[in-house]
Amino acid sequence: MASLATHFSAFVLLSPVGLRRLLCSSSLYLRNPSQFRAKTWYFSDPKWKNFDLYSLIIALPIASFSEIFLFLAFSGHPTYRFAFFQQSATIFLFWLLLLLIICRENLDPMHIDEGFVFVLAAITFFIEFSVIGKGISGLGGTMYDMLGALTLACAFSCLYLSFRPWSFFAEFFLSSGLVFKGTWMLQLGLSLYTDTFGLKGCKKMAVWPHKSENAELKCDLEEDGLRGLAVMTLLFIGHAIGVMVLSFVLFGWLARNWNWRSGEASGPLLQQLESEHQLVLMRATSQEIELE
Template sequence: MASLATHLSAFVFLFPTGLHRLLRSSSLYLENPSIYRSKTWYFSEPRWKNLDLYALIVALPIASFSEIFIFLNFTGNPTYRFGFFQQSAVVFLFWVLILLIIFRENFNLLHINEGFVFVLVGISFLAEYSVIGKGITGLSGTVYELLGALALICAGCCMYLSIRPWSFFAEFLLSSGLIFKGTWILQTGLSLYTDVFALKGCQKISMVLTKEDADVRCDLEEDGLRGAALMKLLFIGHAIGVLVLSFVSFGLVSSKRRSRNGEAGGPLLAQLDSQTVFMRPNAELELE
């Protein structure tokens, strides 16, 4: 969480992953709601379409080791430094989970219940919640608390899906939560780590930290209060935007599937209509 680049890279992975999950789960649910079951990961065919998964396999260990060997050189705050170690461990944990999912789906080496994997993912989100905004207070801490709330929502959805995997509402909420996490973490990076999008009357968080907890510096107390209110308002705006995007995506998948069913049923309906046309005169003769 130490720079705009970190937040931007998180957005690049979270937003497409959540959107891909939303589209695939919606398609499977609309295909047959009675037999729908949520999956830890929706693999695509052919395999080369799973670019988001392969990117995470490569990027997550790099991000984990980067937080250990690079970012610790810029901080003098022991609490903030310990937070980097925790964040590195959480990122590494998600990487291990992805490897576990891959081995479970592609190789018959691990006979693990998918519900158990959902529990592990939920625990990972809880671990992420415990380290989000570590060593950051004030206005910045408020922004990261909102991000932590999204991690809690994702954790709750995973725990619920481990018990009731047929709940599409929990799957829809989890996918939307990942999209929301992506957009909000980008907003956090722009608002807290850049001068262009910085809050009025406040400065960005500096990479060179003192022994005090990190926070944006505001000229006046009123500027900090106004900045906190503005970030909460932006959070509500992001929530509405993500909700609209999720419903529009579901509607597009539904209309696409309905159009396919219409194309398949068109010739059949035409054949049935032609048969009824020929049957009507015979029926009239029988009545006479």
Template sequence: MCKCFIVRENNKKPNRGNRTTLTYMASVATHFSAFLFLFPIGLHRLLSSSSLYLHNPSHFRSKLWYLSDPKWKNIDLFALIITLPIASFSEFFLFLSLSGHPSYKFSFFHQSFTLLAFWVLIILIIAYEYVATSSFLNESFVFVIGGVVFLVEYYVMGEGVSGLAGVVYGLFGGLTLVCAASCFYLSVKPNAFFAEFSLSCGLVFKGTWLLQVGFSLYTDAFGLRGCQKISSFLDPHQESVDVKCDLDEDRLRGVALMNLLFTVHAIVVMVLAFGLFGVLASIRNLRGGEARGPLLSELESTSNRLRALPEIEIE
């Protein structure tokens, strides 16, 4: 009987080790996939909105999605229709298969619901852009729904994690709030370019930060010194997961390092955003495009009046 018990235990360990490896791989793949979607979408919004603003600042109006012609170039929009339900089902599968404290397990269910909410948002965007005929489905309404979805993401993002991991995902939650606030503001004032700029940069930042989180918390090669990868399997009495550090000093150093990396990401994203805006402005000036806006119109009218003054005095 003892021998059989030992054999069973030995058989359990490889299975659990395989499950742990698969879970880590799935976590890294999830973060990397989110980067592949968020970064290009944010960059596309940034380029398109900046070009539209530079074309005529006084007539700028934000759009739900900056569509391209021909329609096949909007493959990123239609790809989300397929991939978001798959990602939602994957999170729901983890909710059913993983063991641990109920609050930790339900975090996967909540994330699955959030992905499904984003899928509904994409459906609304497509419905507005291609088939909308009702006054009920307008840009302001869809922007409000987008803000609500971002708020839902914010409230479920920190569930099931604590400590150093909680700090890291808390920073991500701050970016989500920026996107939510931008959507709500654009629903009221769609011609606010700074809100569109904030939304675009927020999406780019969310993508790069998720990539950083995936490598820092779920891999050994890019992990924090003195800390292990985030624990995937919990004792039923544990309510959340965290990065296991050998000493409190290692944990504090890890928090400081992640805050520093967050600042570096912010600087890189801002340099990228303002750099692209400057390049687009330079290209437009080289092509001889004239920026038009209320300020320039006022300056032109003022200069014309000043030129007319000497003629009046001579007469």
């Protein structure tokens, strides 16, 4: 979280994943609401179309090792320095989570329960929440607290989906939350680490704070800080409205064009959902016969 490039990279990775997830889950739900089940990842067929997954598989280890390099090279404030290690560990956990999802896809799904994967995703989001804004105080810390609230929303959505995977509301909330996290990360990068898009009367946050102080967005006057807080709160509300409008517009467009197909929504995933539904019916029928 130390530069505009970091925040822009997070935006590029998070928002497209959230949008694709929203499109695929909405398409599945509109296709057959009674058989909808949230998936840890919506794979496309053929496999080479899963460009977003392969991008994360490559980008996350690079980002994690970059944070480790900063942790070893940086000799500034101890709290801020240790934050690099925590962020690196969190990114690495997300990478391991993706590997687990891939293993579940390629192996027998019964060996790795999908609810268990959602629980691990929720735990990873909770860990991310614990390190967001570490070593940052003042107005900048308040802005990162808003990002932390979005991370908690994603965590609770995953936790809810772990035992109620048929809840489209939780899936919709998770997908929109990922998009929101991406756009807000970009906004933080522009507002905190640039002079062009920075807050009036405030200097951009130093990437490398002094040994004796936390990273902080410094404003010339107290009024500038209060005005900056009000502006960022309005921007947060604006981002929330924009993401929700975008989500509802996409859902409405899909509802109008219900025959639209998204990856496996009309292929392997739909067949898998139907087979799982039939398996549940067969088990229920056999239990009734045994009771009789």
